[in-house]
Amino acid sequence: MDPALLRALEAVVGPEGMTTDRTRRQVYECDGLALMRRVPDLVLAPLDTSEAQECLRLLHSEGLPIVPRGAGTGLAGGATPIEGGVVFKTSRMRRVLEVSERDRFARVEAGVVNIDLTRACAESGLRYAPDPSSQQACTIGGNVANNSGGPHCFRYGATTRSILGLTVLTADGELLELGGPEPDPEGYDLLGCFVGCEGMLGVATEITCLLIPDPETTETLLALFPSLDGACSAVTDLIAANLEPSAIEIIDRLTIEAVEASVLAAGYPDEADAVLLVDVDGLSEEVRATVRDVEAIARSHGAFELRTASDAKERARLWAGRKGAFGAMGRIAPDLYVADVVVPRTRLKEVVLAATEICRARDLKLSNVFHAGDGNLHPNISYDRRDADEVARVLDAGAEIMSVCVAAGGSLSGEHGIGIEKRDEMHRVFTEADLDAMLRMRAAWDPDERMNPGKAIPVRACMEVKTKPFPVTAGGES
Amino acid sequence: MNARDLAEQLGPERAPLSGVEAELPMAAPESLDALIELVHRAREGHIKLLPIGAGTRLGGVHACGADLLLSTRRLTGVVAYEPGDGTITAHAGTTMSDLCAAVAAGGHRLTPDVPRPAQATLGGVLADGWSGCDRLRFGPTRHHVLGMRVLLSESGATKTGGRLVKNVTGFELHRLYAGSGGSLCLILEATLRLFPAPAARAHATCTCDSLDAALALARALSTPPLTPTAITLAPNQDRWTLTASIDGRAERVTRERSLITERAPFAVWCEGAEALAAHDAARDSSPPEGETPSLRISIRPSRILSIIEALRSHAPECHLLAHPATGTIEARLDAETELDSLVSDLRQLSATVRVRGAHDSSAHPRASAALEARLSEALDPHDLFCGRP
Numbered sequence: 063m064d065p066a067l068l069r070a071l072e073a074v075v076g077p078e079g080m081t082t083d084r085t086r087r088q089v090y091e092c093d094g095l096a097l098m099r100r101v102p103d104l105v106l107a108p109l110d111t112s113e114a115q116e117c118l119r120l121l122h123s124e125g126l127p128i129v130p131r132g133a134g135t136g137l138a139g140g141a142t143p144i145e146g147g148v149v150f151k152t153s154r155m156r157r158v159l160e161v162s163e164r165d166r167f168a169r170v171e172a173g174v175v176n177i178d179l180t181r182a183c184a185e186s187g188l189r190y191a192p193d194p195s196s197q198q199a200c201t202i203g204g205n206v207a208n209n210s211g212g213p214h215c216f217r218y219g220a221t222t223r224s225i226l227g228l229t230v231l232t233a234d235g236e237l238l239e240l241g242g243p244e245p246d247p248e249g250y251d252l253l254g255c256f257v258g259c260e261g262m263l264g265v266a267t268e269i270t271c272l273l274i275p276d277p278e279t280t281e282t283l284l285a286l287f288p289s290l291d292g293a294c295s296a297v298t299d300l301i302a303a304n305l306e307p308s309a310i311e312i313i314d315r316l317t318i319e320a321v322e323a324s325v326l327a328a329g330y331p332d333e334a335d336a337v338l339l340v341d342v343d344g345l346s347e348e349v350r351a352t353v354r355d356v357e358a359i360a361r362s363h364g365a366f367e368l369r370t371a372s373d374a375k376e377r378a379r380l381w382a383g384r385k386g387a388f389g390a391m392g393r394i395a396p397d398l399y400v401a402d403v404v405v406p407r408t409r410l411k412e413v414v415l416a417a418t419e420i421c422r423a424r425d426l427k428l429s430n431v432f433h434a435g436d437g438n439l440h441p442n443i444s445y446d447r448r449d450a451d452e453v454a455r456v457l458d459a460g461a462e463i464m465s466v467c468v469a470a471g472g473s474l475s476g477e478h479g480i481g482i483e484k485r486d487e488m489h490r491v492f493t494e495a496d497l498d499a500m501l502r503m504r505a506a507w508d509p510d511e512r513m514n515p516g517k518a519i520p521v522r523a524c525m526e527v528k529t530k531p532f533p534v535t536a537g538g539e540s
Numbered sequence: 541m542n543a544r545d546l547a548e549q550l551g552p553e554r555a556p557l558s559g560v561e562a563e564l565p566m567a568a569p570e571s572l573d574a575l576i577e578l579v580h581r582a583r584e585g586h587i588k589l590l591p592i593g594a595g596t597r598l599g600g601v602h603a604c605g606a607d608l609l610l611s612t613r614r615l616t617g618v619v620a621y622e623p624g625d626g627t628i629t630a631h632a633g634t635t636m637s638d639l640c641a642a643v644a645a646g647g648h649r650l651t652p653d654v655p656r657p658a659q660a661t662l663g664g665v666l667a668d669g670w671s672g673c674d675r676l677r678f679g680p681t682r683h684h685v686l687g688m689r690v691l692l693s694e695s696g697a698t699k700t701g702g703r704l705v706k707n708v709t710g711f712e713l714h715r716l717y718a719g720s721g722g723s724l725c726l727i728l729e730a731t732l733r734l735f736p737a738p739a740a741r742a743h744a745t746c747t748c749d750s751l752d753a754a755l756a757l758a759r760a761l762s763t764p765p766l767t768p769t770a771i772t773l774a775p776n777q778d779r780w781t782l783t784a785s786i787d788g789r790a791e792r793v794t795r796e797r798s799l800i801t802e803r804a805p806f807a808v809w810c811e812g813a814e815a816l817a818a819h820d821a822a823r824d825s826s827p828p829e830g831e832t833p834s835l836r837i838s839i840r841p842s843r844i845l846s847i848i849e850a851l852r853s854h855a856p857e858c859h860l861l862a863h864p865a866t867g868t869i870e871a872r873l874d875a876e877t878e879l880d881s882l883v884s885d886l887r888q889l890s891a892t893v894r895v896r897g898a899h900d901s902s903a904h905p906r907a908s909a910a911l912e913a914r915l916s917e918a919l920d921p922h923d924l925f926c927g928r929p
Contacts, residue, residue, distance in 0.1 A: 165840045187764065209708045220706060222715075223683045238908050244892045245680065245867050246838040248903075250724075250912050250929050251669070254682055254715025258708050275764035302624040304647050304736030345765055347791035404704050408624040436706040437625075473702050473709040480709060491702070491709055495695040499919065500711045502695075506914035518710070 063103055067124055071106060074116045079154060081105035090149045093134045093141040095483055096397065096447065097457075102129065102143040107154045110171065111229055111237070111267040114150070118265075119235035121148060127515050128233060130261035132173065132204025135196040137400050138481030140208060140260045144516045150265055152203045158182045159268065166273045167226055167243050172203025172266050179271065188273035191218035194477070195385040206266050209258030211477030213309040213384065214341065216435035218274065220477065222257040227270030230256060232263070233512040242270055255503070260479050261514035263507040277343035280308075281353050282371040282380055285360035286334035290314050290418075290430065293336035294411040296363035297434040300340075301407045305355055309341040310435030311384055317391070317431045317442075321383045324390035328383025329376075331367070338365070338434070339384055387431045388442070394427060395444035399456045403467040404476035407437040416466045417441040424455040438476030439467070464490065480518040488520050543587045543607035564590070566609035572728065575615065576691065579726065579924070582608065583693055588926045591722035593633065593664020596656060597829055597896075605926050610726065612663045618642050619729060620703065627686060627703050629731040632663025639732075648734040651678040653770070655826040663727040667927070669719020670836060673785075673823045675866045676762065677769040681718065684733040688714040690725040693924035703731045716915065722927025724919045738787035742797050743815035743822075744807040746782045754780035755845055755864055760803045762865035766796055772822045773862040775852075782864075785819040827859040827872035833879055833898035837869040839891040844869070846889050854882035 072080050081087055082104060091099040103126070108114040121128060127147030134141050134151075143149055155171035158179065162168070163186040170179055176197040179190045193212040194200055200210065205221045206228065218224070227242035241253040256263055287293040293312050300310060313321075318330045318337060330337055338360060342352045357368050371377040383390075391398045405413045414430065421428035421443060432440040441463055445452045464474060468490045475484060488497060500519055504511070544565045569575040582589050590606035592598065594613050612632040618639070619629040623646030630639055636650075636657035643650055652672025654660050666688075671680040678684065687701025700713035717725055748754035758771050761784050770785040784807075786796040800807060810818050827834060839847050844864050851860060851871055860871040873879065879895070884902040886893050895903075906912070912929075 162840075162842075164842045209712075211706060211708075215706065219679075219683060220708070222712070223679060232911075238911065240908065243840040244838045244890070245675075245840075246670070246836070246892060246894075248892050248894060248929075249906050249908060250915060251682055251715050251719050252908055252911065254712060254718075257715075258712055278765040298624060301626060306736055345792055345795050347795050348789050351789055351791045404706050406622065406625045406704065408622060433706070437704060438706050471703065473704055473707045475708050476704075476706045477708055484709075488710065492699065495692075496698045496700065496710070498695050499692060499698045499700070499713060502918040503711055503713055503716065503915065506911065506918040509914075 064124065067120060068104070070120050071117055074113050074120070075106060075108050079107045079109060079113070081107075090131065090134070090143065090151070093131070093136040093139060095137055095139040095142065095481065097453070098139050098142055098144065098482055100142065100144050100146060102149040103146050105149045105151060107151045109154050111231070114265065114267050115231050115235050115237055117150070118231050118233065122234045125510065125512065127512055128265070129514050130203070130207060130265040132201035132207070133175070133196070133199045135200045136204065136208060136481065137402065137478045138475065138483040140479050140481035140514070140517060142482060144482055152201060152265070152267070155203075155267060161186060161273075162243070163188065165243055166275075167270055168273055169227075169268060169270045170202055171268055172201060172206070174202050176200050176202060176205060183273055186273075187276050189276055190271050191215070191224050191274050192221045195388060197385070202269050202271065203266050206257050206269055207259065207261045208477070208479045211433065211436070211438065213311050213381075213433055216310055216433065217306060217308040222254060224272045225253065225257055225269060226272050228253055228256060228266045229268035230264045230266050233508045233510065238264070258479070260481060260518050262504055262517055264513060279346040279349045280341060280343040280377065281349050282377040283340040283342065283353055283356060284369040284371075284380065285338040285340070285357070285365040286331055286367040287336045287338065287363070287365050288334070289364070290336040290414060291411055292364040293338050294414055294434065296338060296360050296365065298408055298410055299359050299363065300356060301435065303355065303359060305352055307340045307342045307352065307356065307435065309339070310433070311339040312430065312432055312434040313337045313339060313384060313387065314430040316394070316427070316429035317387050320390040320393050320429070321387055323393055324386070326383050326386035326390055328379050330383060339380060384431065391429060391442060391444055394429070395446055397445050397447045399443040399445060399460060400478070401439070401441045401443070401460050401463055402475050402478035403439050403464055403472055405437045405439065405467050405470050405472035407435070409470040409472070410434060410437060413439060413467055413470050413472070417463050420459050420462045420466070424459050426455055426459055433476070436476060437472070461487070482517055485516075485518055486520045488518070564606055564609050566611055568611040568614045570614045572615060575610075575612070576697070578610065579691055579693070583922050583924050589726075589924055590927055591667065591726040591925060593661030593667070594635070594659045596659045597664060597668045604928060612726065612728070613661055615728065621646065623647060625703070626705060626734045627731055628734060629703055629729060630662055631729050632661060632727045634662050636660045636662065636665060643734055644737055647737050649737045650732050650734050651684055652681040653823060655824045656828070662730055666718050666730055667720060667722050667727055669721070669929070671868070673770040673772060673826075673863060675863065675868070676771060677767060678735065682715055685714050685718050686731040686733055688717055688727055688731070689729040690717055690727050692725050693920045693922045697728060701731070705733055719929055720927070721929045722925055723916060723929055724925060726925065740790040740793040740812075741785070741787040741815040741819070742793050742809060742811045743818040744784045744800055744804065744809055745818065746784075746804050746807045747776065748780045748782055751780055751845065751848060754782050757782055757804055758864035761800055766799055768796070770819065770823070771863065771865045772825070773864050774825060774860065783818070783822040785815070785822070826861045826870050829896055830872065831897070832873055832875050834870065834872045834896040835883070836894040836896065837871065837886060837891050839867045839889070841865060841867040843890060847886060847891050850885050850889060851882070854878065854885065
């Protein structure tokens with residue numbers, strides 16, 4: 063890179079905000095999708111919006127790709143600098159700027175860790191609803207970029223429903239204030255358009271988040287099933303019965319074994335083939351009635367034991383086990399391919415069965431832990447990335463599972479995003495005209511396509527082609 | 541070919557629009573093919589279109605430069621409703637009351653709960669973007685639009701989102717289209733998330749002596765653990781009428797009623813069908829758009845007092861309905877109100893204001909105006925659709 067530019071950037075962010083050393087840059091070669099990697103040319107970590115804006119203005123003249131990055135916990139390669147350029151990380155922007163108890167919002171910098179926001183407003187009896195499994199590490203800015211989900215988005219919605227305002231910088235350093243605490247900003251819903259853009263429209267530096275009151279009562283119910291089938295059928299019936307728990311999760315036997323063997327042991331029973339983990343919150347009378355209904359439906363589908371968390375500590379332990387499940391899978395194999403697909407809730411059982419068969423046919427080790435209430439499946443395949451043949455079978459199985467989901471009326475991603483992992487699968491659900499409209503929208507924000515290039519929209523033969531194909535690498539640097 | 545000829549040839553519609561004297565010719569094609577053909581010909585003939593539903597919110601028509609109103613009111617019907625999936629997909633011209641009836645059969649309700657649902661169409665409501673009175677419980681309308689099929693002037697019919705309750709596949713263009721006021725596209729079809737139909741309902745009406753007292757009560761009724769579906773506030777001669785609708789499981793309604801009674805012992809209650817009728821009446825007291833200008837005002841709830849005071853000071857006789865717990869106000873002004881002065885004052889007080897039925901001369905260019913112009917140009921390069929967000 064141009065030494066003069068590097069000096070100018072260092073003058074803005076200081077030495078602690080810039081990483082030029084190759085070994086240290088290598089840390090940013092991928093996010094949670096380790097199959098595809100590339101070392102960035104530079105890593106910048108501005109301290110606040112002002113520094114970030116100055117950096118983007120300086121970089122604009124060089125025309126370098128900008129890859130926004132939160133904590134790097136994404137699982138679709140969204141933060142992987144596949145075309146090189148500058149990784150623009152928000153990890154130093156960690157201030158909670160304002161908490162308004164009266165109007166129920168908080169304004170934070172993008173690098174604030176998800177769980178820290180809820181901690182910051184706990185004394186007010188308020189909380190931030192989106193709770194991705196990675197909430198101990200992932201940032202609010204990353205959640206915005208990915209429109210992240212989590213178990214409790216069954217009731218409270220994905221990130222987009224909890225975002226009121228954004229301070230956004232575009233590729234050329236233009237600062238935009240989108241939305242805010244007022245309920246309906248004038249003009250187009252640019253905020254809604256930005257959330258979930260996977261860093262391809264700009265980088266959010268400050269975020270105004272909706273806070274919701276803590277419920278009067280929360281009950282956590284564990285239903286033990288002799289089969290995964292039974293648990294899936296119970297969920298389909300819970301939805302059909304119009305019950306309103308706040309979270310409905312399924313954990314299968316292999317996952318239970320991994321969790322129970324880990325430091326996150328939650329006390330999940332080892333005699334079940336599948337466990338249904340349900341949170342119900344609200345007014346105490348309403349919660350009691352809903353729990354009764356959930357229990358009745360679970361029993362009708364073969365649940366042989368029902369347990370309710372006795373206190374907040376046990377409830378926290380059960381959820382810690384669920385949210386730590388992906389990490390615990392490291393006990394089974396060195397690597398984990400976390401598929402993320404979504405299907406209509408009436409088709410849960412058949413798609414879970416199909417995924418099982420797909421992996422069995424390829425001699426792959428499959429475990430399931432997923433947001434059943436939303437139809438958001440995570441068929442997880444344990445593998446070893448050093449085994450090229452196994453890697454090929456994993457990718458093949460992943461593609462086949464996607465096909466089955468789309469054929470069942472589902473879609474490619476429920477919460478992890480498209481990134482590079484599923485970019486070329488977009489044709490399965492969108493036509494050329496659909497994708498063209500997305501490109502047109504993107505071009506309005508970022509005419510030079512410098513923000514996170516090579517993601518989410520596939521390269522196409524007959525339309526405008528502005529992104530380059532990425533090199534698929536299994537275990538190596540491109 | 542001019543707009544009137546085009547309307548005559550493809551989908552003439554002579555039925556008057558409800559409550560609005562439409563001076564422009566209007567076409568309401570009976571089929572999607574006819575509509576696409578009309579849009580194609582309009583594009584060829586440089587005829588500017590204003591997409592509308594049933595025309596219940598035509599305040600935005602003012603000086604928009606349209607040659608022809610293009611209504612989707614004849615494109616009706618449910619495309620897909622599978623109760624077990626909790627979503628419904630319908631054509632844009634389907635009325636909100638028809639949609640409500642369709643989902644009620646499967647034990648569901650839908651949001652937004654808009655005024656005069658027998659006239660309002662799905663496409664019109666989404667293009668308009670204003671939320672229903674149930675926003676307090678469910679949030680804004682745009683949060684529950686899962687996907688759309690729209691007609692773009694350049695790309696033709698395109699899809700965004702899907703029919704799934706959770707889905708992050710591709711950019712959420714439907715968020716941009718919702719509330720775009722027919723300025724970017726013509727909405728053909730949309731999918732909404734559904735919610736369980738309530739098993740029980742109750743409705744409280746409280747009369748307060750002052751605006752201060754009414755707002756204090758509104759705050760008390762929206763303080764945890766209470767979560768009413770709607771709270772409305774309207775002037776009633778020298779006093780103020782506050783209503784609260786609660787619904788859901790019977791256990792919930794019983795408890796919430798008890799909590800509200802503690803906080804407002806003077807509340808007058810009704811239940812069941814009467815509660816629904818009372819709720820609908822409060823909802824429908826929203827001022828209809830008409831010959832005089834209307835305002836839609838948004839403000840954070842803690843600042844709503846100053847906004848209502850300013851509104852009443854400038855326009856003592858205005859017809860207003862406030863949703864104090866969400867910070868939204870609808871007001872129809874009388875002919876004597878000095879619009880610019882009022883709107884300017886409201887903006888000084890940090891409110892966002894949308895003026896309907898008149899030119900908004902006190903509007904400052906938004907910081908995002910350049911981006912919005914680029915979006916409009918990118919998605920409607922022929923400048924065919926001339927609504928406004």
